[in-house]
Amino acid sequence: MIEVYAPASIGNFAVGFDALGAAIAPIDGTLLGDVVRISASAETEFVCSGPYAHKLPQQAEQNLAFMCMAHFRATVAPDMPTARMELVKNLPIGSGLGSSACSVVAALAALNKFAGTELSEDALIELMADFEAKVSGARHYDNITPCLLGGLQLTGALIPGRSLTLPTPSNWYPVVAFPGFTLNTAQARAVLPQQMSLHHGIEFAQRLSAFCTLMHQQQHELAMELMIDTVAEPYRSELISGFSAAKKAVLELGAKAVSISGAGPTLFALCDNINDAKNCQQWLQQNYVNEQGFSHTCQIDTAGTRVLNEGKE
Numbered sequence: 113m114i115e116v117y118a119p120a121s122i123g124n125f126a127v128g129f130d131a132l133g134a135a136i137a138p139i140d141g142t143l144l145g146d147v148v149r150i151s152a153s154a155e156t157e158f159v160c161s162g163p164y165a166h167k168l169p170q171q172a173e174q175n176l177a178f179m180c181m182a183h184f185r186a187t188v189a190p191d192m193p194t195a196r197m198e199l200v201k202n203l204p205i206g207s208g209l210g211s212s213a214c215s216v217v218a219a220l221a222a223l224n225k226f227a228g229t230e231l232s233e234d235a236l237i238e239l240m241a242d243f244e245a246k247v248s249g250a251r252h253y254d255n256i257t258p259c260l261l262g263g264l265q266l267t268g269a270l271i272p273g274r275s276l277t278l279p280t281p282s283n284w285y286p287v288v289a290f291p292g293f294t295l296n297t298a299q300a301r302a303v304l305p306q307q308m309s310l311h312h313g314i315e316f317a318q319r320l321s322a323f324c325t326l327m328h329q330q331q332h333e334l335a336m337e338l339m340i341d342t343v344a345e346p347y348r349s350e351l352i353s354g355f356s357a358a359k360k361a362v363l364e365l366g367a368k369a370v371s372i373s374g375a376g377p378t379l380f381a382l383c384d385n386i387n388d389a390k391n392c393q394q395w396l397q398q399n400y401v402n403e404q405g406f407s408h409t410c411q412i413d414t415a416g417t418r419v420l421n422e423g424k425e
């Protein structure tokens with residue numbers, strides 16, 4: 113049996129709409145991401161388990177992980193043995209934590225290993241992005257590549273190899289708070305204006321390029337000051353009840369940057385020490401999150417997608 117884990121991710125990372133994303137790992141060891149298990153079987157089987165399995169369509173054919181298996185067999189590995197695939201759905205759907213990317217990345221990484229196809233990293237990323245595009249209505253890589261490769265990734269179709277890893281310091285603690293209601297990515301994209309003024313385009317380019325350069329120069333204080341989202345947050349924050357008040361509160365508690373994780377509604381707050389992170393998490397847990405929500409103090413997950421088990425059965 114091959115068992116693969118893929119981590120949650122923060123798309124956009126405030127300053128890089130559709131172009132920047134970070135994989136995250138809760139410091140308490142919680143596996144905040146999906147797991148895919150594959151083993152050879154006499155017949156094709158698909159099982160979806162885990163805390164959010166009931167939120168997904170019940171037919172296997174409508175589950176992205178199963179779609180990945182069918183597509184992989186049809187286009188990449190026609191001789192692959194028939195298999196039983198289990199998706200352990202640990203991430204809420206429409207959360208802003210890269211839930212669909214997580215299932216797609218875990219499934220295709222596991223299939224690549226199971227079939228022994230050894231697809232190149234570029235080919236895998238493109239295949240993964242095809243599936244992400246199917247559900248979100250746009251081809252963006254900012255959940256796919258951090259989820260696969262780990263770390264903070266500058267990513268997109270124009271980026272050599274589709275992704276470049278930015279160095280991150282060990283004292284960065286992203287706190288994530290999923291409020292417990294969902295926001296569909298395609299809908300959260302539909303509220304964004306289709307045009308950007310020349311002035312705003314230039315500002316976006318300046319902020320993102322300066323952020324990346326400062327990260328390489330290890331000028332993290334200055335880099336965090338640039339973590340402002342003028343592209344999506346002004347439009348999406350209105351869709352997320354409580355976001356603006358929560359942002360103000362956690363900035364007062366010491367967070368260095370606060371924005372929407374991916375398409376939302378998860379809020380993320382970046383802290384540069386564990387005490388501020390824990391205070392922010394406590395506030396968010398008490399004031400932003402309902403009974404269906406959760407919060408975690410995290411670190412950047414530099415490992416990305418990994419094999420948990422490669423046993424015989």
Ligand SMILES: Nc1ncnc2c1ncn2[C@@H]1O[C@H](COP(=O)(O)OP(=O)(O)OP(=O)(O)O)[C@@H](O)[C@H]1O
Nearest residue numbers: 175176205206207208209210211212215247296297
């Ligand atoms: N394994 C799966 N994981 C997540 N979504 C899936 C999966 N299989 C099918 N879907 C469908 O894909 C759509 C995903 O929607 P959407 O893109 O809004 O969510 P998301 O990727 O979970 O969001 P986010 O990136 O914000 O976490 C939903 O309609 C969901 O039912």
Ligand SMILES: N[C@@H](CCO)C(=O)O
Nearest residue numbers: 123130252254374375
């Ligand atoms: N960059 C994408 C991420 C979606 O998870 C968006 O903000 O729409």
